[in-house]
Amino acid sequence: MFKYVIQLILGFLTLLMSTAISWYEGSGIIDNSLEWKYSTPFSQLFNIEINNGQDISQLDYFVYAVKFQPFFPTIMTVSVIYIFAVLIFLIYQLNRQLAIILSGIISCVVIVSSGIFLNSTTDGGNVFFWITTVGALIFICITISLWYKKNTSFNLQP
Template structure:
């Protein structure tokens, strides 16, 4: 139990630290009015009319950082995925079926995200496409492996 808690703490510290730096880097969108049209999807979702840099949603800072300075947003995504992996392995010990569902849902979300990024025009977008597509395949492997192990145990228990 302690090793999982320690790994979760490290994962959350990595997530929070990289989130803070990515948020700072993304604040550069305030001064770049040419990108307001292309890098503010959350402001559009929330129906915020952007007349100056202060009108931009804070979530759009992460989009801008991911597009043009992708190092810390990449670390942020990897830290978040690491947290999900640690939780899936912990849950797998106690409830195999839920771990299979968690891995399956995570892989579906990652596939949807990667499909949105498939034609990305920036370096950051292409990096995030590779990360999300690769992670989706990884979580599919985890789900399939857990499902086979679960069914193998059921077959062994039925034969004895």
């Protein structure tokens, strides 16, 4: 249990640090008015009219960072995948069926996420496509291996 807690703490600290740096890097969209039309899906979703850089949704900072400076957003994504994997193995110790179900759900969510980046025109979008695709494959493998382990364990009680 202790080893899972340490891994989760390190994963969350990495996520926190990379999120802060990504948010800072993405704030560059404020000065790049040419990208306001193409890199502000959350502002458009919330029907925010962008008259100046200060009107842009904070969530759009991450979109801009993913498109043009993908290193720290990639670290964010990898740390989220890692945190979920550790949680799955922790949950597996407590409730095997729940861990298998959650791992399958996470697999589906990550597959859908990779589909969002499928035909990206930016290098950052392509990086995210491959990161999420590999993450989906990891969770599919985790799901299959946990299911196999659960269903092939032998009961040696008389």
